[in-house]
Amino acid sequence: MTAAKKPAYPLPADDCHTCEIREQAMCRAMPSQDLHHLQHFRNRQALLPAKQHLYQQGQQHRQVYTLHDGWVMLYKALPNGKRQILRYALPGDFLCFQSNLTGPMQHSALALTDCSFCVFPREQLLPMMKQMPQLSIQLALFTARDYEFQVDISHKNAQQRLAYLFYDLFIRIKQHHPGITDTVQLPITQEDIGDTLGLTQVHVNRTLRQLRQEEILEFMHHKLSIRNYRSLKVLAGCEAESLHI
Amino acid sequence: MTAAKKPAYPLPADDCHTCEIREQAMCRAMPSQDLHHLQHFRNRQALLPAKQHLYQQGQQHRQVYTLHDGWVMLYKALPNGKRQILRYALPGDFLCFQSNLTGPMQHSALALTDCSFCVFPREQLLPMMKQMPQLSIQLALFTARDYEFQVDISHKNAQQRLAYLFYDLFIRIKQHHPGITDTVQLPITQEDIGDTLGLTQVHVNRTLRQLRQEEILEFMHHKLSIRNYRSLKVLAGCEAESLHI
DNA sequence: CGTGATTTTGAAATAATTCAAGAAGCGTGG
């Protein structure tokens, strides 16, 4: 509503901040002094094979994590039986933060690939945040970004949502693998994409076909190939190139 | 997608955390020692009449605020010419926080009523967050809550969204005016509601009529009246009463 | 090589939007 017709809310030229390349992943964004401090709290390292849960919604979970290696999917089961995928965590991301710091988890974390983590006791999270303001700040900023992602897609149609998601993932992966040109491996399915963007798997499938026919991108066999980077960005609403520093 | 039919993602019994009464507004949630510290950064107090902007999207704004009195609406103009209302700020809320701490504002703030604020220089925000971890923590938690609100409504239909919003507002206002029983004054229009929930004003109107006919609530002339508190909570998906402590 | 998961496609149903136009409400100034 409040469409472009009437007075309309003008959009400042350089808006699309969510399209900035995400800051260095959480760990790297912390000053080394704090990282050192972090070690102090460290419990141990842990490994988890693909398709295993790191924690599950409803659990009174006792640990928090930074992801060292692999992909983790955070999702939330909703009252209507559907699920909302909240985030695909990549190495450096912090896991197990939520608004209710001490209560049961409000979302689940599932390893999409074999993963390794740094583990910290959850009861230490608040002390950690108090002693390392940089951690609190990063958590605030990363949460704000997830929030803004959700707000941004909520007014896009199916094509734009797909474009936005793939653009974001592509950029993020590229930070970890600078050699990449136009094809990346994504350990996710059409159903995952649907649950990330609030669309049905069927509609995701049809929309992917359109994007393929329009030669913007291809996603098949877990491989994403960008065919027309510029069109992708326009469609995603991320034209303002200047901001991607 | 991933509907309740197939394996389905089971919902833990006590989930609906967003329906908790929000913690005391930001200022009150801070230890008095930090509040004292906050004074140190304070610039001045400010007043703003209704219908004036506190800041606007795109501006390189120089201040941040805590809202002392009145209602402020935070909203974002979207690429398609629509707007998304992000939050209705009530006394005690912090204003002007976003993931890009130093860049131009990604949203606007509009006074819905005459307001008063505490003003702080924006360049001091990061130092403030560093020196007062409790501030960073509160910002992280409040942002997480806004995020969860957005996620939660994204899978609800029009009736459920309206119910969820009104329930949340009702609870929050009640904290400020404990005397209230079932009717509160909201300085917002049907169009605002639509822009908050991602619906058209027309559809909000029709849905309000349904809710009135079903004797769940009434919203007319800026007055919200809860007619059936229990049905409202069920519809909103906030049945788990135990959580509203 | 078979079995379960994932993808593909079609047809029908639906929630919400768009367009349109009139009615009611609200503030301001004569």
Add this chain to the structure above:
DNA sequence: CCACGCTTCTTGAATTATTTCAAAATCACG
């Protein structure tokens, strides 16, 4: 106090994007 204009609300009819249901085709793993 009424008249004027502007904003907000109300309602109807037609349109649309997306979902739902269903069934077949393909893929991928042990």
